[in-house]
Amino acid sequence: MSKHLVSVVYITLNAEKYLEKSLDSVKNIAQEILIVDCGSTDQTLSIAQKLKVKVISRTWEGFAAQRQFAVDSACCDWVLMLDADEVLTESGVQMIVEALSYPSDVSAYFLRRLSIFHDKKVLHGDWGHDRVLRLFDRRQGKYTDNLVHEAWETCAPKKTLPGISLFHYSYKDYSELIEKMRRYAMLNAQQLRQKGRVLRAHMPMTHAIAAFTRSYFLRLGMLDGVEGAAIAWTTALGAFMKYAIALEMQAQDKDTS
DSSP states (O other), rough: GGGGGEEEEEEEESSSHHHHHHHHHHHHSSEEEEEEEEEEOHHHHHHHHHOOEEEEOOOOOOOHHHHHHHHHHHHSSSEEEETTTTEHHHHHHHHHHHHHHSSOOOOOOEEEEEEEEEEEOOOSSSSGGEEEEEEGGGGGGGEEOOSSSSEEEEESSEEEEEEEEEEEOSSHHHHHHHHHHHHHHHHHHHHHHTOOOOOTTTTHHHHHHHHIIIIIIIIIIGHHHHHHHHHHHHHHHHHHHHHHHHHHHHHHHHHHH
16 A cells, blocks of 8 residues: 555644654554644654654644544545554554555444553453544544544444554553543533433432443453453443533532523
């Protein structure tokens, strides 16, 4: 495959830890590597400069808006959107080459992603069933305007590439896992309230129990040891807090109406 087919795009903020490793993993398939940065103060920009990566500085306007701006700024029609803590595997490189080397009606590809936590591969639970839509023809879609869990949206055919395409170096420790859960619970609660759904008092507990049961038992997170348990409990706590915070917002709205 010609390198002229793909722009590899990142949005970053203080992403130095795995950025160089990620950039190195895509250098052989990208005509262009583009970083849209919103004010990094660590070595992110120095790494980009050293590797001669194009950087655009832009004020943060939310995940979806930032990703859409990055896509619109790319030079190629086909875009591979990565996070700075994701590394493209050798098999992922080969699968992308094969997928884009021949004419097809497919406009977007899901990539299977394997998370690494405490230097261990997480093979089960919610993380073990992870796939992300990251390779797409930018002419046939856009990013959904969500506060969190933004996704590429297209009506054209989609396909999942076989095998593991990405390694995700997720969190350095439990405190980082919990902190991200806290941030996402707040964003998810805000998004839930924007939808105007009427919430009930039982929802925090029922959603938390369902999340833990799915991750730890149904998806065999127990087989990932302490890490699997931590992921399941944190997922459950995130679900609980999402609905608890949304209920709190709902009560506040009633008090002011």
